[in-house]
Amino acid sequence: MLPQLGFKKSAEFVLKLSFHRRFSTQLILIQDGKIPENALSEKPCAEVEILSKEATQKIFLYDSGIIPALRVPYDEESITSLCRIDGKTINILGKSECTPIELVVAMTKKLHQSVIDSAITWAFVRLELRRLFEDEDKEGLEVAIVQSVQNRFTKSKIMSRGEEIGSIYFSAW
Secondary structure (H helix, E strand, C coil): CCHHHCCCCCCCEEEEEEECCCCCCCEEEECCCCCCCCCCCCCCCEEEEEEECCCEEEEEEEECCCCCCCCCCCCHHHHHCCEEEECCEEEECCCCCCCHHHHHHHHHHHHHHHHCCCCCCEEEEEEEECCCCCHHHHCCEEEEEEEEECCCEEEEEEEECCEEEEEEEEEEC
16 A cells, blocks of 8 residues: 555655544545545544655545445454453463454453453554554564553553554543
């Protein structure tokens, strides 16, 4: 996807994904900033910003109103059963077939439920990456809560094999 947006595959960049509200329908991806005619709202559900020395791109995601033909949930319990929590940090100890982002989201949710409050519904609201996830990141994956605003909004650091990959933000919903 990065080459199609004007970025070299090896470019150093920061990717920021921010969700502005819940949505349950397919999204429309817009690069040029024009609001699509079939969007349910003039405000985007989410946006992606990619920043590098070479270029900056902003992509907006709008709610289409089209119900997905297929939803494929993944088994969060099978992921979190492979993890160990130590203080405000969760590590994966086993191997999983899930994608790195599925692992990070499930691990972060489990960490919040265990460390902050299990009665709160936690939502993944923002992601900032220094680079794209790679399959090798799954081994040695670690998420640590580094900042909490009144136990309602958090920032967690994502690490793999000693390298900081980025941050994930969760909000009480």
